[in-house]
Amino acid sequence: MKILAIESSCDETSAAVIEDGCRQLSNVVASQIKSHKRFGGVVPEIASRHHVEFITLVIEEALQRAQCTLKEIDAVAVTEGPGLVGALLIGVSAAKAIAYAAGLPLIPVNHIAGHIYAANLNDTLEFPLLALVVSGGHTELVYMKESGSYEIIGETRDDAVGEAYDKIGRVIGVPYPGGKHIDEMAHHGKDRYNFPRAMIKEDHYDFSFSGLKSAFINKVHNAQQRDEVLDSNDLAASFQAAAVDVLIDKTIRAAKEYPVKQVVLAGGVAANSALRNELAKAVEHELPNVRLIVPPLSLTGDNAAMIGAAAYIAYTRGERAELDLNAKPGLSL
Amino acid sequence: MPTIHIESLDETATLAQTLAQLLTPYSVICLEGTLGAGKTTFTQSLAAGLGIRRAVKSPSYTLVREYEEGRLPLYHIDLYRLEEAAVEDLYLEDYYESPGVTVIEWGSNAPEELPKEHLLIEIKTFAEQPTVREFIFQAKGNKYERLIQQLIDEYLKHKKGE
Numbered sequence: 001m002k003i004l005a006i007e008s009s010c011d012e013t014s015a016a017v018i019e020d021g022c023r024q025l026s027n028v029v030a031s032q033i034k035s036h037k038r039f040g041g042v043v044p045e046i047a048s049r050h051h052v053e054f055i056t057l058v059i060e061e062a063l064q065r066a067q068c069t070l071k072e073i074d075a076v077a078v079t080e081g082p083g084l085v086g087a088l089l090i091g092v093s094a095a096k097a098i099a100y101a102a103g104l105p106l107i108p109v110n111h112i113a114g115h116i117y118a119a120n121l122n123d124t125l126e127f128p129l130l131a132l133v134v135s136g137g138h139t140e141l142v143y144m145k146e147s148g149s150y151e152i153i154g155e156t157r158d159d160a161v162g163e164a165y166d167k168i169g170r171v172i173g174v175p176y177p178g179g180k181h182i183d184e185m186a187h188h189g190k191d192r193y194n195f196p197r198a199m200i201k202e203d204h205y206d207f208s209f210s211g212l213k214s215a216f217i218n219k220v221h222n223a224q225q226r227d228e229v230l231d232s233n234d235l236a237a238s239f240q241a242a243a244v245d246v247l248i249d250k251t252i253r254a255a256k257e258y259p260v261k262q263v264v265l266a267g268g269v270a271a272n273s274a275l276r277n278e279l280a281k282a283v284e285h286e287l288p289n290v291r292l293i294v295p296p297l298s299l300t301g302d303n304a305a306m307i308g309a310a311a312y313i314a315y316t317r318g319e320r321a322e323l324d325l326n327a328k329p330g331l332s333l
Numbered sequence: 334m335p336t337i338h339i340e341s342l343d344e345t346a347t348l349a350q351t352l353a354q355l356l357t358p359y360s361v362i363c364l365e366g367t368l369g370a371g372k373t374t375f376t377q378s379l380a381a382g383l384g385i386r387r388a389v390k391s392p393s394y395t396l397v398r399e400y401e402e403g404r405l406p407l408y409h410i411d412l413y414r415l416e417e418a419a420v421e422d423l424y425l426e427d428y429y430e431s432p433g434v435t436v437i438e439w440g441s442n443a444p445e446e447l448p449k450e451h452l453l454i455e456i457k458t459f460a461e462q463p464t465v466r467e468f469i470f471q472a473k474g475n476k477y478e479r480l481i482q483q484l485i486d487e488y489l490k491h492k493k494g495e
Contacts, residue, residue, distance in 0.1 A: 082395065084396055156388075158374075158390055158391055159391045160390075160391070162394075163394055167393075206388075210373065210374065214463075216369075218369070218463045221458075224460070225461065329395060330395070330399060
């Protein structure tokens with residue numbers, strides 16, 4: 001079964017053809033990061049305009065690379081939320097038009113579910129599992145008892161971890177997106193500022209990164225007032241250690257309480273090398289019977305292949321949308 | 334300009350919750366202040382004061398988050414990432430014209446998108462005293478002049494009562 005999947009919830013305009021939920025016949029991503037750099041982030045109105053420009057091109061390219069036509073496609077899938085409303089609407093409208101014109105079923109997909117199912121494209125998910133979904137807009141621990149069932153057992157109460165990375169990156173003057181640069185700088189620095197590990201001792205699985213962000217900013221501003229110069233690499237290393245410690249501590253504890261077979265690291269921040277390496281070590285030491293799955297770097301960011309992978313599961317569960325499907329910017333799992 | 338001096342997070346919460354009690358439908362509040370000044374923290378307490386139990390998360394990435402379950406609906410908007418871009422068609426009027434409370438962070442990034450009448454709150458920080466804040470209030474429109482007076486009276490009453 002072949003699904004044409006479309007994703008346009010934030011920066012990326014993407015289309016993919018996925019066979020049986022696990023084989024990528026194509027995955028085309030038109031990134032807008034270059035044009036966003038100037039503005040220090042995603043600009044919704046600009047994002048929408050770019051999506052309009054790219055959407056038909058990426059869909060045609062995805063079909064071409066998969067060497068198929070719409071006649072060989074069995075269903076159309078699209079991200080319905082969460083995301084920026086103007087951006088989501090472009091993908092939703094395109095998917096509805098294709099579904100209507102070609103007489104195909106339409107499958108609505110939650111963006112977060114897509115991030116988790118990205119792991120199914122290069123590996124096989126086994127249930128029950130625990131997924132840590134980390135990105136610019138999300139920090140969530142999701143328990144999946146079985147395929148297609150989602151329970152959020154922990155989430156951020158204020159800033160997402162990727163957002164905290166981008167904001168502190170701004171404070172020390174690294175280009176957008178800040179996460180990659182902070183990760184690189186951290187390798188050359190030491191964790192010497194002892195930033196707070198928020199909520200690490202509390203027995204729930206929620207996160208908070210706003211206090212860490214404020215502590216970081218205070219440290220920098222205080223030093224500026226006293227004309228002290230702090231080592232940027234040490235600042236990056238200290239921030240990263242605090243963020244990663246909390247993410248790993250809560251993930252390991254949750255995986256012990258919920259008897260899972262796998263831990264899945266998903267979302268754009270899954271590209272962070274410290275998070276990947278430290279989580280791998282922690283799972284190996286503390287969860288001997290659990291396997292860690294980390295999708296390849298090419299599938300951690302936003303892309304349509306992951307939407308196609310999640311759509312296949314939704315399809316087998318009978319989930320369909322009608323042509324009145326709308327974008328749902330605040331959609332939860 | 335009317336200013337309230339705050340020593341701790343608890344006092345910020347009291348101030349925000351006092352304001353929440355006084356708000357009427359179609360209110361718009363603009364929060365200004367540097368990164369980490371406490372704009373989202375203030376909004377979280379305001380939301381609690383409106384009876385919203387859910388966590389109020391930063392809308393930096395999603396632009397808008399909506400909370401319908403309180404005494405008044407709350408629309409939490411963050412224009413942080415708009416910067417100097419030419420912004421149009423954000424359709425924020427839909428929120429201003431709804432009978433709820435709209436809170437806008439970083440409105441100065443898109444001043445032409447703000448309604449003429451609103452309550453402007455500037456949060457000042459002090460590098461040497463990380464827990465101290467100054468809240469400076471400015472009314473844009475008569476409705477908000479009365480609101481500021483009420484807020485200061487009520488807040489001082491609360492503080493005396495403690």
